Amino acid sequence: MNLSKYLLTFTLLSTALLAVSGCQPGTRDRYAPVIVADHSVSVIATSQLIHSKILGYSVQNRPIELTTLGCGPDTVLIIATIHGNEDAGTPLVYWLIDHLKAKPDVLDGRTVLVVPVANPDGYDLRTRANACGIDLNRNFPAANRVNNAGNGMDGLTEPESTILHDLILTYRPARIVTIHQPLYCLDYDGPGEDLAKAMADYCPLPVKKLGSRPGSLGSFAGIEQNTPIITMELAKEDSQLTDVQLWIRYGNALLAAITYPQLPY
Numbered sequence: 001m002n003l004s005k006y007l008l009t010f011t012l013l014s015t016a017l018l019a020v021s022g023c024q025p026g027t028r029d030r031y032a033p034v035i036v037a038d039h040s041v042s043v044i045a046t047s048q049l050i051h052s053k054i055l056g057y058s059v060q061n062r063p064i065e066l067t068t069l070g071c072g073p074d075t076v077l078i079i080a081t082i083h084g085n086e087d088a089g090t091p092l093v094y095w096l097i098d099h100l101k102a103k104p105d106v107l108d109g110r111t112v113l114v115v116p117v118a119n120p121d122g123y124d125l126r127t128r129a130n131a132c133g134i135d136l137n138r139n140f141p142a143a144n145r146v147n148n149a150g151n152g153m154d155g156l157t158e159p160e161s162t163i164l165h166d167l168i169l170t171y172r173p174a175r176i177v178t179i180h181q182p183l184y185c186l187d188y189d190g191p192g193e194d195l196a197k198a199m200a201d202y203c204p205l206p207v208k209k210l211g212s213r214p215g216s217l218g219s220f221a222g223i224e225q226n227t228p229i230i231t232m233e234l235a236k237e238d239s240q241l242t243d244v245q246l247w248i249r250y251g252n253a254l255l256a257a258i259t260y261p262q263l264p265y
């Protein structure tokens with residue numbers, strides 16, 4: 001599925017609606033009430049506030065895209081394929097985007113940010129690391145980071161990790177889910193245990209604390225930023241599933257993360 005179609009379809013309409021609502025990423029007060037007069041208007045607005053943009057480019061100049069759904073104050077960030085050869089999360093989140101378009105009531109009061117491919121070079125090259133051989137999930141600024149040739153000689157040496165870092169600081173999401181393989185569990189960092197348990201109620205993955213990896217996104221967002229973050233480790237063989245099979249297995253867990261602390265609907 002090509003995200004450019006979302007861009008073409010929704011940009012004009014969403015831009016107009018953003019102007020009307022004042023819902024501008026990075027400038028709005030995330031705790032401010034939703035600027036709509038009544039529920040019916042809210043549903044119409046959120047159902048159409050779906051747009052995509054390019055956040056920046058990878059080492060090999062591939063775009064890193066963000067799809068934004070809704071504009072409510074409760075913001076959730078979902079990231080797939082930061083490790084390029086752990087790709088099952090990408091079709092899963094594309095299905096999630098389609099689901100939220102069809103069920104816009106889930107977006108009421110919420111903003112859902114989706115990065116379907118955080119490491120597009122690794123995704124195309126079938127490698128864990130980016131095109132420079134850097135593990136992006138070890139390239140974030142955190143007290144536990146280790147500088148070396150595989151992690152980067154400093155934090156944020158790579159454009160891909162810098163893009164995610166800036167995205168998090170711009171939107172300050174209340175919850176983050178990042179999808180990996182193959183450890184088959186729901187790991188968490190920061191104050192994420194209850195969120196992990198809520199997601200575990202809706203998928204076969206058990207909650208398991210793996211320990212914070214040096215310079216990982218979990219260490220940066222969970223420990224340094226105190227944001228609940230879930231490392232959703234799917235099974236290795238999940239890469240063989242169709243997108244509908246992935247959705248059946250894991251879709252409700254993603255919805256649980258979006259609606260938390262409410263039950264998914």
Ligand SMILES: [Zn+2]
Binds near residue numbers: 083086180181
């Ligand atoms: Zn991984």
